[in-house]
Amino acid sequence: MRNIKLLIEYEGTNYAGWQRQNPRKPSVGAGFKPAPTIQQTLEDAVEQIIHEKVVLYGASRTDSGVHAMGQVAHFKTASEILTTKLPGGVNAHLPPDIAVKSAEEVPDTFHAQFDAKSKVYRYTVLNESLRCALFRNFCYHFPFLLDINRMKEASQFLLGTHDFQTFQRHAYYTKKNTVRTLSMMEIKKEISFIHFLLEADGFLYNMARAIVGTLLEVGRGKITPDEFKRILELKNRRLAGETVPAKGLCLMEIKY
Amino acid sequence: MRNIKLLIEYEGTNYAGWQRQNPRKPSVGAGFKPAPTIQQTLEDAVEQIIHEKVVLYGASRTDSGVHAMGQVAHFKTASEILTTKLPGGVNAHLPPDIAVKSAEEVPDTFHAQFDAKSKVYRYTVLNESLRCALFRNFCYHFPFLLDINRMKEASQFLLGTHDFQTFQRHAYYTKKNTVRTLSMMEIKKEISFIHFLLEADGFLYNMARAIVGTLLEVGRGKITPDEFKRILELKNRRLAGETVPAKGLCLMEIKY
Numbered sequence: 457m458r459n460i461k462l463l464i465e466y467e468g469t470n471y472a473g474w475q476r477q478n479p480r481k482p483s484v485g486a487g488f489k490p491a492p493t494i495q496q497t498l499e500d501a502v503e504q505i506i507h508e509k510v511v512l513y514g515a516s517r518t519d520s521g522v523h524a525m526g527q528v529a530h531f532k533t534a535s536e537i538l539t540t541k542l543p544g545g546v547n548a549h550l551p552p553d554i555a556v557k558s559a560e561e562v563p564d565t566f567h568a569q570f571d572a573k574s575k576v577y578r579y580t581v582l583n584e585s586l587r588c589a590l591f592r593n594f595c596y597h598f599p600f601l602l603d604i605n606r607m608k609e610a611s612q613f614l615l616g617t618h619d620f621q622t623f624q625r626h627a628y629y630t631k632k633n634t635v636r637t638l639s640m641m642e643i644k645k646e647i648s649f650i651h652f653l654l655e656a657d658g659f660l661y662n663m664a665r666a667i668v669g670t671l672l673e674v675g676r677g678k679i680t681p682d683e684f685k686r687i688l689e690l691k692n693r694r695l696a697g698e699t700v701p702a703k704g705l706c707l708m709e710i711k712y
Numbered sequence: 713m714r715n716i717k718l719l720i721e722y723e724g725t726n727y728a729g730w731q732r733q734n735p736r737k738p739s740v741g742a743g744f745k746p747a748p749t750i751q752q753t754l755e756d757a758v759e760q761i762i763h764e765k766v767v768l769y770g771a772s773r774t775d776s777g778v779h780a781m782g783q784v785a786h787f788k789t790a791s792e793i794l795t796t797k798l799p800g801g802v803n804a805h806l807p808p809d810i811a812v813k814s815a816e817e818v819p820d821t822f823h824a825q826f827d828a829k830s831k832v833y834r835y836t837v838l839n840e841s842l843r844c845a846l847f848r849n850f851c852y853h854f855p856f857l858l859d860i861n862r863m864k865e866a867s868q869f870l871l872g873t874h875d876f877q878t879f880q881r882h883a884y885y886t887k888k889n890t891v892r893t894l895s896m897m898e899i900k901k902e903i904s905f906i907h908f909l910l911e912a913d914g915f916l917y918n919m920a921r922a923i924v925g926t927l928l929e930v931g932r933g934k935i936t937p938d939e940f941k942r943i944l945e946l947k948n949r950r951l952a953g954e955t956v957p958a959k960g961l962c963l964m965e966i967k968y
Contacts, residue, residue, distance in 0.1 A: 589721045
């Protein structure tokens with residue numbers, strides 16, 4: 457069997473996230489048509505090209521509404537299709553909001569999720585009083601005045617290895633080991649947009665969005681940078697800010 | 713009567729262009745539901761706020777599928793609404809793909825279209841072998857290798873005052889005076905995207921898109937920069953390249 461690694465871009469707006477079937481979602485009555493998932497849609501398109509059932513393993517299980525410019529997935533196949541032919545062929549069977557950007561053959565042991573050394577996410581906030589039209593699906597409109605330097609100061613406390621329990625969605629989403637290492641935390645302003653760039657060896661459920669939500673509270677003046685530090689240390693989700701909407705989040709890169 | 717000037721942003725994908733009703737379009741059979749226009753949609757939203765019939769005069773009649781970050785329009789009203797209250801109020805009645813960015817009271821004589829000194833358009837090409845997903849509605853996917861310097865060289869012949877008949881869509885769209893002054897023509901590469909920035913005192917119908925279509929022929933090696941110069945001089949639309957798709961075009965700014 458060959459092992460094929462795909463680089464994938466998608467707009468998450470019209471999907472129920474990456475993962476095929478979601479056992480976390482409660483079942484609902486007849487007549488309910490769930491949104492398709494990215495994984496299922498991609499598997500269907502790949503199967504059209506290689507005429508073989510495949511299972512795609514994604515590096516990151518992005519939530520409903522979250523976008524990706526650099527999702528990575530792998531699948532095993534007996535097909536002898538040239539990897540150079542694969543992206544164009546698969547794209548022809550994909551809806552316009554999903555695109556395969558490249559395909560390459562990798563060693564049999566490569567695993568898109570388990571071999572990932574780090575993941576880079578970007579969260580985008582539109583910080584002006586009025587909403588926008590063109591980038592509405594790719595940013596969170598936050599109309600209150602934000603102090604960027606204050607957010608930068610607070611965000612530096614996140615760098616390094618910490619127990620990030622404060623920024624994990626609780627209940628049955630909880631992971632046992634909540635220690636992660638954040639290796640990049642940048643905040644950049646571009647006209648009225650503020651981009652939050654986060655790189656870590658792994659992210660807890662909703663971690664990036666809870667971090668940004670809490671930093672916005674700092675930027676707005678509701679929390680001081682020192683209080684932010686304490687909130688991280690206290691490992692109590694209720695102290696953190698709200699989880700900002702999925703549409704502002706984009707998976708930028710998986711590093712191996 | 714007060715005269716109000718609006719700055720407007722929109723994604724043109726789902727609209728039949730700016731202009732309310734299009735007398736150019738042939739009538740079609742029963743059951744056909746035309747796409748809404750930007751102008752009509754905005755007029756309806758403004759009327760919801762000021763409780764008065766309005767007619768919006770736009771600076772530029774963008775085609776179906778063309779976007780705008782800097783469209784300008786004006787309307788006359790007896791309403792005493794504060795201009796600071798207008799954008800947020802109107803936006804609440806607009807679909808998410810249209811947004812008013814600002815409103816200001818202007819002298820009675822101000823006319824969005826006739827007072828415009830120049831217009832800035834940007835055309836975006838995605839120049840890589842594979843299509844994209846995230847910006848699919850905002851760029852034209854052109855997979856063939858392009859020589860940017862060659863296109864830059866050719867594009868410089870457009871600067872200044874010329875008869876741009878070559879780049880005007882013919883038949884009943886024809887304007888009498890086809891002389892225009894192009895004051896900016898820039899080509900910029902940003903990763904795999906190539907942006908064409910054009911500023912002129914006015915654009916003939918489809919002029920920006922026909923210019924870009926012809927420059928792509930230059931970039932691809934089918935026309936030399938000198939041939940491009942001759943095509944401009946010969947004033948014959950059939951010599952120019954194809955009119956590239958509307959979705960890559962965005963009205964950036966109207967200068968007064």
